[in-house]
């Protein structure tokens with residue numbers, strides 16, 4: 147049946163749909179005493195719980211998940227395991243200086259390598275594929291900006307990346323919109339829901355007690371920490387809040403981060419002819435050089451997944467806005483703009499999810515009182531980061547000082563976000579400025595293209 151032009155069904159995440167069944171876990175009931183309670187069953191919580199229990203099997207470790215395990219960002223993301231830290235290198239350097247930006251790069255390289263190592267060690271089947279990624283410039287301003295970032299990374303001695311000229315980039319993926327690309331060999335693609343499912347299995351096998359449908363409604367930090375749930379309480383010596391974008395629900399941490407939504411569309415499986423036409427010769431992941439990037443990749447069954455374009459904050463820290471047809475439409479248009487040969491392709495899925503954003507766009511692992519640790523601000527780059535952060539949180543919970551706990555964003559002072567309604571205004575002012583710059587870059591790029599024949603005719607070297 148022909149699909150109405152510009153339409154896409156609002157669905158759940160394709161990854162959750164294709165990860166296979168995972169045994170349902172009970173809800174927490176009664177009053178219990180534990181050594182460690184981990185709140186949140188996404189990548190961060192699963193990794194933290196797994197590492198704590200693996201290191202100290204004698205501890206009673208419980209994981210309390212409000213809904214279903216990994217139903218939030220961890221089961222919905224695009225699956226890029228990548229090295230990007232913060233918004234972009236230049237911003238991190240301006241805010242934190244070169245030394246810290248280099249440390250952050252080392253942490254991220256370790257995160258990507260550690261994610262691969264965990265997947266192999268725990269034998270997790272998550273369609274892991276390693277082809278690197280490229281960040282493509284689709285207009286002259288993006289080209290200048292990306293080239294500057296690449297030169298800066300090289301000058302600072304960050305991990306090895308390469309610059310691809312237009313023809314080299316188009317050799318990998320043949321979009322007429324590409325002008326050049328920054329290539330990072332250290333990026334892998336996964337089915338994130340399968341990765342999370344594998345981590346949940348590993349945590350359960352190590353002896354972590356997993357509870358679903360168990361929202362923590364409040365916490366009293368006086369030791370032992372008391373967590374209140376709908377059907378009981380948990381008293382814990384140590385607590386990890388792995389609640390990511392949902393962290394604003396705890397009044398004590400309302401100001402450290404805000405939830406923003408990013409959205410995805412997915413096509414039907416591309417035919418061999420369509421794949422040849424788009425010239426996706428290596429199954430590399432791609433992002434573009436906008437502030438609000440487009441990120442895209444092929445799924446194992448050759449659907450094209452594209453996300454990004456904008457990120458939306460909903461007044462009052464809302465975390466239940468999983469679909470946005472306006473953004474879905476823009477994403478569908480951008481698929482065809484990027485690959486004109488896909489005109490008429492059918493879109494089968496659209497979903498989104500909340501990411502956690504701090505005011506300076508850099509992650510933070512922090513401590514609340516003496517016994518509560520939290521992790522926020524992984525933005526759209528948490529697939530690898532959260533796996534390693536789980537180990538860092540385990541070190542903190544077990545009072546172990548390590549290279550990981552020395553990372554500058556562990557225990558950093560987080561610039562507080564203002565309360566509503568100023569929060570809404572501040573976030574939208576920043577977002578608006580970034581979107582305006584994206585639009586301006588695109589407008590300038592388009593007008594430069596339309597001037598080209600005239601300039602050529604006038605014999606100018608463009």
Ligand SMILES: Cc1cc2nc3c(=O)[nH]c(=O)nc-3n(C[C@H](O)[C@H](O)[C@H](O)COP(=O)(O)OP(=O)(O)OC[C@H]3O[C@@H](n4cnc5c(N)ncnc54)[C@H](O)[C@@H]3O)c2cc1C
Nearest residue numbers: 186188189190212220223224226362390499526527528529
């Ligand atoms: C659409 C989308 C695309 C993305 N693409 C990428 C990508 O390609 N690469 C990348 O690196 N990153 C990407 N990200 C970001 C990445 O998914 C996240 O950084 C990462 O999954 C965060 O994991 P987490 O465990 O910290 O949080 P989450 O997965 O959000 O898990 C938090 C969990 O805590 C639970 N919880 C919250 N409050 C409570 C409570 N009070 N009691 C009990 N449980 C609670 C929630 O129900 C949730 O399950 C993307 C995110 C989205 C939404």
